[in-house]
Amino acid sequence: MSKNHLRQPDVWCDMRDGESSTIADCLSLSSDSLGRSQSIISWLKQIDESDLPVATDFLMRLRMITRDHFSRWAKKAVESVGQGVSALYAVRKIDGIGGFWDGQDSPIARPAQSLGSEDLVCSLISQFCRSKQPQWLDHPSVGILKSSKVRRIIFIDDSIGSGERVSSFARNFFSNKSIRSLWSMGFIDVYIVSIYRSSFAESRIVEAFPGSDHRGRKRPRCSKIHFLSDWIYGGNIQCHRWGRDSSRFTDLCTKYGKFGKIIRGFWLGFGQSYSPYLFEHGAPDNIPGILFCRSKKWSPLFPDRTVTVDLVSAFSGTAMSSPAPSMLSLGPITSQIYGLLVAIKAGIRSVSSLAGRLNCHRDYALVIISKSAQAGFLTEERRLTRGGLDFLHAIGRQGHAESRPLKFDLYVPRSWSTDQATVQPPESSPLGTSTMAHSERRKSSDGESGRDSLERTDARVAKATQAVEPHEPTKTGVSLDGLGPSD
Numbered sequence: 001m002s003k004n005h006l007r008q009p010d011v012w013c014d015m016r017d018g019e020s021s022t023i024a025d026c027l028s029l030s031s032d033s034l035g036r037s038q039s040i041i042s043w044l045k046q047i048d049e050s051d052l053p054v055a056t057d058f059l060m061r062l063r064m065i066t067r068d069h070f071s072r073w074a075k076k077a078v079e080s081v082g083q084g085v086s087a088l089y090a091v092r093k094i095d096g097i098g099g100f101w102d103g104q105d106s107p108i109a110r111p112a113q114s115l116g117s118e119d120l121v122c123s124l125i126s127q128f129c130r131s132k133q134p135q136w137l138d139h140p141s142v143g144i145l146k147s148s149k150v151r152r153i154i155f156i157d158d159s160i161g162s163g164e165r166v167s168s169f170a171r172n173f174f175s176n177k178s179i180r181s182l183w184s185m186g187f188i189d190v191y192i193v194s195i196y197r198s199s200f201a202e203s204r205i206v207e208a209f210p211g212s213d214h215r216g217r218k219r220p221r222c223s224k225i226h227f228l229s230d231w232i233y234g235g236n237i238q239c240h241r242w243g244r245d246s247s248r249f250t251d252l253c254t255k256y257g258k259f260g261k262i263i264r265g266f267w268l269g270f271g272q273s274y275s276p277y278l279f280e281h282g283a284p285d286n287i288p289g290i291l292f293c294r295s296k297k298w299s300p301l302f303p304d305r306t307v308t309v310d311l312v313s314a315f316s317g318t319a320m321s322s323p324a325p326s327m328l329s330l331g332p333i334t335s336q337i338y339g340l341l342v343a344i345k346a347g348i349r350s351v352s353s354l355a356g357r358l359n360c361h362r363d364y365a366l367v368i369i370s371k372s373a374q375a376g377f378l379t380e381e382r383r384l385t386r387g388g389l390d391f392l393h394a395i396g397r398q399g400h401a402e403s404r405p406l407k408f409d410l411y412v413p414r415s416w417s418t419d420q421a422t423v424q425p426p427e428s429s430p431l432g433t434s435t436m437a438h439s440e441r442r443k444s445s446d447g448e449s450g451r452d453s454l455e456r457t458d459a460r461v462a463k464a465t466q467a468v469e470p471h472e473p474t475k476t477g478v479s480l481d482g483l484g485p486s487d
Contacts, residue, residue: 026063026064026065026066026069026277027063027064027065027066027315028060028061028062028063028064028315029059029060029062029314029315030060031056031060033314033315034056034059034060034314036314037310037311037313037314038310039301039308039310039311039314040059040301040311040314042299043299043300043301044056046256046260046298046299047256051252051255054248054249054252055252057248057249058248058249058252059301061242061243061249061276062276062277062278062287062291063276063277063278064277064278064279064280064307064312064315065195065277065278065279065280066279066280067120067279067280067281070120070158070195070279070281071124071127073195073230074121074124074128074156074193074195075124075128077193077228077230078128078136078154078156078193080228081152081154081191081228082152083135084135084151084152085134085135085136085137085148085149085150085151085152086135086136086137086150086151086152086153086154087136087137087139087140087144087145087150087152087153087154088125088128088129088136088137088138088139088154088156089107089125089139089153089154089155089156089173090118090121090122090125090139090156090157091118091121091155091156091157091165091166091169092110092118092165092169093118093165093168093169094168094169094172099172100169100172100173100175101142101172101175101176104141105141105142105143105176105178106141106142107139107141110122117157117158117159117279117281117282117284119281120158120281121156121157121158124156125138125139125156126138137150142176142178142179145178145179145182145188146178146182150188151187151188151189152188152189152191153188153189153190153191154190154191154193155169155170155173155190155191155192155193156193156194157192157193157194158194158195158279158281158284159194159195159196159197159275159277159279159284159286160192160194160196160197160198160201160205160229161197161198161201161269161270161271161273161275161284161285161286162198162201162204162270162271162272162273162286163197163198163200163201163202163204163205163271164204164270164271166192166201166205166208167204167205167207167208168208170190170205170208170209171208174209174210180210183209183210183211183224184210184211186218186219186224188224189224189225189226190209190224190225190226191226191227191228192205192225192226192227192228193228193229194227194228194229195229195230195231196229196230196231196232196233196277197227197229197232197233198232198233198273198275198286199232199233202227205225206221206222206225209221209224209225211224233275241274241275241276242274242276249288250268250274252290253267253268253288253289253290254267254268256290256298257288257289257290257293259297259298260290260293260295260297260298261295261296261297261298262289262290262293262295262298263289263293266285266288266289266293267288267289267290268288268289269285269286269287269288269289270285270286271286273286274286274288275287278302278307279307280307280312281307282305282306282307283302283305283306283307284305285305287302292304292305336358336368337368337371337372337375337377337391338391338392338395339357339358340354340357340358340365340368340369340372341372341377341378341384341388341391341392342392343357343358344378344382344383344384344388345384345392349381349382351365351366351369354369369382372388375387375391376388377391
């Protein structure tokens with residue numbers, strides 16, 4: 001199923017002039033904070049000295065989302081759903097089917113032990129519902145859903161990587177017959193709220209819901225599922241998350257994942273999500289495994305996926321304006337417009353393809369296209385104007401092209417690379433004598449006067465092979481002269 005079939009809400013949460021507030025407000029590590037954190041120093045001791053520059057750069061690409069920011073964004077996301085009664089549920093990990101509802105059609109009580117991100121989400125839901133008691137319901141039972149005529153069900157999670165946890169939760173939620181009946185009749189819609197998600201997880205989550213997308217149905221399944229996220233990243237476009245040199249970090253995670261005896265499926269995060277984003281309340285399992293997996297040969301930076309106070313203080317308040325570090329100097333909007341113009345110059349015209357190139361949702365790509373057209377960079381047919389070309393050239397002159405350093409090595413055709421020993425004139429020839437005399441008089445390439453280069457010295461003193469030595473003509477036992485053969 002195409003991603004375009006997933007209808008999105010009309011309001012994108014906290015999109016400030018097209019800029020993702022999460023990417024702009026998340027925290028990062030600085031070069032100074034790396035040396036002050038004992039946890040980071042201990043983790044780096046496991047890395048070979050030759051790999052330390054890559055490892056430190058890898059840590060500086062990590063981004064942390066604070067509790068306060070996640071709380072503010074989640075509340076705005078829930079408010080954007082609209083007026084009316086809504087039921088709020090925290091996504092939890094459930095093993096098997098039927099493990100969410102008890103015999104009284106109420107959600108099963110949460111266990112006493114900590115459940116990671118679900119603890120924070122449940123706390124936020126409790127706060128939200130107290131502020132708007134009649135409108136928002138905190139984990140209501142099936143009977144309350146019917147009596148209150150709830151039409152909107154909201155699943156809240158901190159992030160979605162592979163989509164496995166949300167898929168499992170949806171299957172357990174719809175294991176109740178009354179819920180399935182309301183769903184099949186089109187009485188309820190489901191909103192899945194996460195501050196960021198991967199684009200490839202959407203189809204996996206939709207398949208976990210009952211129903212079908214047959215065009216003959218009055219309300220197909222996909223029309224009742226809505227995703228709300230502040231940022232969406234593509235599964236195979238790693239440069240948008242780790243930068244253009246992301247292959248260095250991939251090799252680092254693979255090398256030390258194998259060295260540390262970490263499960264192969266976690267080398268790049270669960271489901272190969274390969275996310276650089278973590279939370280103040282905990283590290284998700286979609287970050288690289290060398291950061292949170294423990295083994296006999298490896299100590300993680302986030303043991304048991306917890307973020308210690310030492311690490312929280314190490315993360316500085318440096319704001320990120322774009323997920324691609326190479327585009328930071330251009331600003332949030334300028335970098336996205338630049339990426340759009342580069343894609344259009346390459347011949348990409350459709351909105352869906354441009355959204356994939358920009359690593360954003362289709363609706364957000366339309367916003368960037370509209371801004372580019374208003375600036376006079378694009379025509380109505382999405383073609384570059386003269387102003388758009390000038391803009392691309394101006395960005396390149398301002399230093400954007402510095403991320404791709406030029407090579408000034410001398411190009412020598414292969415046909416010129418002939419062995420010098422085979423073309424040296426023989427010593428006996430006048431040309432060879434004059435050449436050697438000139439070689440002795442000139443200054444050698446290594447700066448020492450009076451010495452010939454090794455190639456010419458070897459060519460002069462090396463003994464010729466038997467195949468090229470001069471030989472007398474072969475004589476037979478019988479010779480001829482003018483009088484005939486002679487014995």
